[in-house]
Amino acid sequence: MGTDLSLLRLLQLVSPGLPIGMYSYSQGLERAVDDGWVSTPDAAREWIGGVLQTSMTRVDVPILLRLLSAWQNQDLAAVTHWSQTLTACRETSELRAEDRQTGQALAKLLVKLDMPEAQAWQRQSEATLATVFSLAAVRWGIDPRLAAMGYVWGWLENQVLCAVKLVPLGQVAGQQLLQALAAQIPAQVDAAMSLDDDDIGGSAFGLALASSRHEMQYSRLFRS
Amino acid sequence: MRLSLKAASFKASTINGDIAFKINGITQLKPEIPEASGIANYATPQPQGWQAQLDLGFEHQHGKTVLAHRRHLGPLTVQRPFYPEGEVCHVYVLHPPGGVVAGDCLAININVASHSKALVTTPAAGKFYRSEGKQARQRVVLSVAAAASLEWLPQETIVYEGAQVASEVRLDLAVGARFLGWEVLALGRPAAQEGFTSGEIGMNWRIFRAGELFYRERLLIDAGAFAANWGLNGHSACGTLFAYPANAAQLAAVQELIGDSAGRGVTLLDDLLICRALDVRADRLRDFFQDVWRLLRPEVIGREACAPRIWAT
Numbered sequence: 001m002g003t004d005l006s007l008l009r010l011l012q013l014v015s016p017g018l019p020i021g022m023y024s025y026s027q028g029l030e031r032a033v034d035d036g037w038v039s040t041p042d043a044a045r046e047w048i049g050g051v052l053q054t055s056m057t058r059v060d061v062p063i064l065l066r067l068l069s070a071w072q073n074q075d076l077a078a079v080t081h082w083s084q085t086l087t088a089c090r091e092t093s094e095l096r097a098e099d100r101q102t103g104q105a106l107a108k109l110l111v112k113l114d115m116p117e118a119q120a121w122q123r124q125s126e127a128t129l130a131t132v133f134s135l136a137a138v139r140w141g142i143d144p145r146l147a148a149m150g151y152v153w154g155w156l157e158n159q160v161l162c163a164v165k166l167v168p169l170g171q172v173a174g175q176q177l178l179q180a181l182a183a184q185i186p187a188q189v190d191a192a193m194s195l196d197d198d199d200i201g202g203s204a205f206g207l208a209l210a211s212s213r214h215e216m217q218y219s220r221l222f223r224s
Numbered sequence: 225m226r227l228s229l230k231a232a233s234f235k236a237s238t239i240n241g242d243i244a245f246k247i248n249g250i251t252q253l254k255p256e257i258p259e260a261s262g263i264a265n266y267a268t269p270q271p272q273g274w275q276a277q278l279d280l281g282f283e284h285q286h287g288k289t290v291l292a293h294r295r296h297l298g299p300l301t302v303q304r305p306f307y308p309e310g311e312v313c314h315v316y317v318l319h320p321p322g323g324v325v326a327g328d329c330l331a332i333n334i335n336v337a338s339h340s341k342a343l344v345t346t347p348a349a350g351k352f353y354r355s356e357g358k359q360a361r362q363r364v365v366l367s368v369a370a371a372a373s374l375e376w377l378p379q380e381t382i383v384y385e386g387a388q389v390a391s392e393v394r395l396d397l398a399v400g401a402r403f404l405g406w407e408v409l410a411l412g413r414p415a416a417q418e419g420f421t422s423g424e425i426g427m428n429w430r431i432f433r434a435g436e437l438f439y440r441e442r443l444l445i446d447a448g449a450f451a452a453n454w455g456l457n458g459h460s461a462c463g464t465l466f467a468y469p470a471n472a473a474q475l476a477a478v479q480e481l482i483g484d485s486a487g488r489g490v491t492l493l494d495d496l497l498i499c500r501a502l503d504v505r506a507d508r509l510r511d512f513f514q515d516v517w518r519l520l521r522p523e524v525i526g527r528e529a530c531a532p533r534i535w536a537t
Contacts, residue, residue, distance in 0.1 A: 035486065037453045050454035054444070088440040091498070092491040201428070201442030205462055206454040208441075209500045212489030216479045 009140035010147065013133065014154035016161070020105040020129075022154070025098045026162040026222035027051070028211035033166045035213065037206065041173050044163040048156065049181055051204055052188060056155065058202025059089045060130060061148050061192035067134035068144045083131040089201060091208035094215055094224040101223075103127035106136070115139055148189045156181055162222065273327025273360070276300040280332075282313055282372075284339035289313040293335075300330060303347075309530040312341040316534060317378070319350065326355035326388060330362045336372040336401075341525070343375040347534045349410070350378065354386035354423070364393045368401035373525050376405035377517070377532075380461070380506050383425055385412045392428040397468055399434050404524050406513050408463035410506035411450060420450040420460070431466070431496065439496060459487065461506035465513050467524045470497035477519055488512065 016023060029047065032038045038047050063086045070078035090096040104127050110118035118135060121127040130151065137147035157178065164174040214224065278300040281293030291305045291313060303316045317332065324330060336342050352360050368374045383389055397403060409425070412418035424446045431439040441464070449455035456462050467474070475492040478499055482488045487502040499516050503509040518529040 032453065037457060043453055046452055047454050050449075050452050054449075054454070058442070085437065085440070088437045089442075091439075091441060093493055094491070096493060201440055203441045203443045204454040205443055205445075205449075205500070205502070206452070206457055209487070209489045209502060212491040212498070212500055215489075215491055216482070 006141045006143070007146075010137070010142050010150045013136055013140070013142075014150040014157075016154075016157060018106070019109060020102045022102060022158050023161065024222060025102070025158070025224040026166065026214075027095065027098070027159070027224050028092075028207050028214055029159065029162050030166055030220055030222045031214035031217055032206070032210040034217060035210065037210065038163070038167060041167070041169055041177065044160075044167050044169065045177055045180065047206075048159045048163065048177070049184070051159070051207055052152070052156065052181060052184060054202040054204045055089075055207065056152055057188045057192045058195065059086065059200065060155070061152060061189055062195045062200050063089075064130040064134055064148055064151055065144060065193060067130055068138060068147060071135050071138040079131065080126065083126045083128050085200070086128045086130055087126050089203075091203060092211040092215065095211050098224040099128040099130075100125060102129040103132045106132040110136055145189060145193070148192065149185055152185050152189065153182065156185070165221070273325060273329065273358070274298050274321070275329050276319075277331040278302065278317065278333070279335075280315065280342075280344070281335045281337065282340040282342040282374075283337045284372075287311075289340040289342060291315060292337075300332065308533070309527065312343055312373075312527065312530070314343045314345075314532055316345060316347050316532075318347065322348070323351035323353050324360045324362070324389075325353050326358035326360055328360045332362075332364045334365070334374065334376070335367045336369060336374045338369040339371050340369075341373045341527075343377065343532065345375075345377045345532050345534065346379045348379060350381040352381065352383045352387040352389045352425075354384050355388040357388065359388045359390050362389070362391045364391075365396075366393070366403075366405070367396040368398060368403055370398045370400035372398075373402035374405070375517075375521075375525065376403070378407070379535075380408035380410045380463075380510060382410045382413065382506075383420075383423070385418045385420055386423045387425070388423060389425040391426065393430070395429070395431045395466075396435075397431065397433050401468070402525055403466065403468045404517060404520060406463060406465040406517075408506060408510055408513065409445075409461065411445070411456070411460045411462075414460050414504070420445070421447045423447075429464070429466075433496075439493065439498075456502060459502040459504055461501075461503045461509045463501050463509050463513055465499040465501075465516055467497040467499075467520050469495040470520070470524060471495065474520055474523060478516055481515060481519055 032047060038044050063082050066082045067079060087096060090099055104122055107118040107121035107127060118132060121132055133151055160174050160178045163169055276298030279295040282289050283292040288311055299320050301318050305313045305315045308314060366374060366376055411420040427443040429441040451458055474497060478490040490499040501509050501512055521529045
């Protein structure tokens with residue numbers, strides 16, 4: 001696998017143009033704004049940066065790394081185990097639904113991109129985005145550390161776009177937020193790489209509460 | 225003050241019949257000889273802190289639930305069970321020292337066998353005191369068999385500023401088990417103008433359904449997470465309530481109870497209902513959870529609410 005092509009494949013995988021509907025999920029941010037917890041650029045930075053440090057670094061990335069090596073070793077039992085663990089760490093019904101829907105949507109796409117292994121995950125209730133993302137990263141020869149950084153970048157860009165719409169922030173303020181928080185990603189991924197299985201897990205109480213409150217929000221733009 | 229008086233009165237009734245001795249000026253109970261096990265593993269006060277353990281086994285015998293197994297090591301024990309509503313066995317877990325200090329390790333194991341119904345609470349708030357570095361640990365393992373029910377309703381845990389706490393709850397639910405439980409944390413002592421600017425609390429919940437991990441929560445609360453909008457947003461009380469099995473109708477009922485009130489949320493993961501709340505006052509949060517418990521108990525446990533009397537005192 002050429003390094004150049006694998007970089008381009010990673011860009012394809014993390015593009016907001018990837019048709020898996022990421023743009024329709026705010027992960028509780030919509031309710032946090034509605035409740036007045038996030039109302040300024042600084043508060044948006046605190047919220048997104050905090051979720052990056054707690055959930056992303058302690059849940060998503062370490063599990064994604066394990067899924068990457070499970071696919072690499074063709075160990076389907078491990079793929080299932082870590083997908084279940086990731087689902088167990090999602091604290092609300094909307095967060096679980098988001099992961100299932102985006103994971104299944106990516107599986108459908110990958111089947112059309114000549115990855116037949118994705119077939120089984122199109123309707124699997126324990127499909128997560130990381131489950132299927134890691135399959136694509138392995139098949140496209142993307143280095144695991146870069147794949148993890150790309151995964152976090154995709155999440156971050158989407159969260160910032162949500163903040164731009166919801167808080168709202170100006171386009172420039174959004175780019176400043178992206179620039180500041182992206183600078184933390186390499187160190188956060190490296191921290192995640194050194195976590196033992198027993199250390200996996202990171203909940204943000206405010207995020208879980210906002211996401212449960214989003215489920216009963218009267219008027220909303222986002223699905224989570 | 226009110227809470228410590230309650231704890232003191234229970235200490236007296238528990239001491240009756242047991243041999244008491246003093247450690248660091250605190251009266252402790254000499255542990256009973258373990259009945260079932262042949263291991264003479266007495267808890268002795270260690271320089272690094274108390275190692276206390278309580279094992280409870282509930283069984284259905286002759287039409288009612290009895291506390292069939294009871295074993296304790298160190299300063300953790302139970303009062304004699306009572307039956308204010310007939311078939312459900314109510315038990316108060318007592319921790320005579322009244323607070324947990326650095327180096328202490330408390331373990332509680334509760335096993336509820338098929339067809340038995342148990343309600344476990346505490347007579348007073350738990351307390352974790354300031355530490356100069358060492359952790360205080362608490363590990364709770366709850367197992368509920370098919371057609372059995374457990375209500376795990378401890379009063380709130382007060383964590384003093386500067387405390388280092390590692391708390392873990394593992395809940396094993398068999399197919400057909402029923403469970404209602406909560407955990408309420410009160411950080412610092414707002415009345416004493418305490419916030420939570422130092423200290424660290426690790427809170428873990430793992431829920432297994434028919435042997436498979438179904439829910440995993442791992443909160444790490446330090447000064448940053450206490451103040452942050454994604455954490456406790458400066459609220460000194462936070463709580464999580466679990467109900468199993470639950471359905472969409474019960475979810476809707478709790479949502480209606482919440483209405484427009486701030487800082488309360490509820491979700492349904494398959495058949496596990498999780499209600500979360502933040503408040504500046506732990507007593508208000510506790511009252512809210514008691515309301516949710518009253519609302520859910522008839523369908524989740526199969527009985528009208530019968531509040532333990534100790535809650536009212």
